Amino acid sequence: METLKVIKIGGNIIDIEKEMYAFLEKFARLKGPKILVHGGGKLATSLAKKMNIKVQIKEGRRITDTATLDIITMTYAGKINKNIVAQLQAYQCNAIGFSGADGNTIVSVKRPIKEIDYGFVGDIKKVHPETLSLLINNNITPVFCAITHDAQGQLLNTNADTIASALAIAFSKNYQVELYYCFEKKGVLTSIDDEQSVIKNITTQNYKSLIDQGIITHGMIPKLDNSFYAIKNLVSQVHIGLPDMVFDTTIPHTLIQDS
């Protein structure tokens, strides 16, 4: 089976233009089918502040009221997505920007209200990869922002890590899929202050004990849950670390394995 790379970028790579461009130039040269998924960085928060819209984060997740959804749609699908696409075109990579509404690619359900009302936050229900396959087969690279829809006209704010994982899973029947979570650290660290303390392998077996020992803490758990969910659903490899690990796999980073 052919290899497909699903690469998610977030954090500083989005916020610092120079880092973003350096990444995109290498990404453009990457051979073979690929999908890019990007987070929103700090731009949504700074725009909300400029517009005097209150930013509410609960348990690491953004509470998304109507005004916040507009800001997210404007920054993620507008400014960030289109600038990435234009930059990739400059580097000779034929890209098309996507939200989950485009091509009906990712359908979500609005998260039910329990203790917290997250507002217009969507949990992924179904990925339709057909249109993406059509484009990939024609050497076109989809670039996803972290927005989905409910197929009834409502856009929904959806975690970018989860989008990357869902896309990776959707293609795992027809491709050998490698999923890369790129962020500003070298991988999952045993000590957050020590950049050299990368855990090279996390398996289903040692994951639980790493949590129980308090080595893996709150911030990393959703990313790792997404990683293991992908592995259990036929994604062949999941890598977590600095963006450069995508282009040079000998660079130390965390590899997630099933056992």
Added chain:
Amino acid sequence: METLKVIKIGGNIIDIEKEMYAFLEKFARLKGPKILVHGGGKLATSLAKKMNIKVQIKEGRRITDTATLDIITMTYAGKINKNIVAQLQAYQCNAIGFSGADGNTIVSVKRPIKEIDYGFVGDIKKVHPETLSLLINNNITPVFCAITHDAQGQLLNTNADTIASALAIAFSKNYQVELYYCFEKKGVLTSIDDEQSVIKNITTQNYKSLIDQGIITHGMIPKLDNSFYAIKNLVSQVHIGLPDMVFDTTIPHTLIQDS
């Protein structure tokens, strides 16, 4: 040859949600290949005001500095485009949002500085319709916002009427293309205050005399120039009027003809 409809919407249809949804519901049901192009309405201006960014319009065109380009990208490619796409999906029309950067579909050059420096405004140089054809052949509807790129990483603000005309021309080799300019008037009027004074036919021959007589004035001339340019480049029909003319061609409106 098969017919392709290129439909541009602007003005009130964008600004009034109820009108937009009514239009989109009918548009979704429209049979055959189609492309939607939308303007930005008043949203960019109102966002600029909220963010204390000065809006400068010279000779009917928006002066586009960096902050204004960001606002345009956020509102046109983000909020408006993605909400249209999500709404079309709800009406069972499989749509994908596009700027000219996506799929490298529309390449522009930054307008040279003469008397006025328009900033990041792009004049269309080349349309690459291949990716759009691929999608149209798979029953997918492209939805364009009024943004192009220079193929060197720079997004550019481009007039939506001109984008519609350029797309119509690019497809006229392989399709019988009908171009529709929908706005809040019934067509080109002999008297701006009389909604019933629609000029039913404007030809190359009577166009100049309508201008000379002062019947067609400043505001309509760019739209008509785009219309005649399309007709001269093999677009088979150009219609100007209310959105409903697209769905019922017996509704009075202006038809542009070559002679």
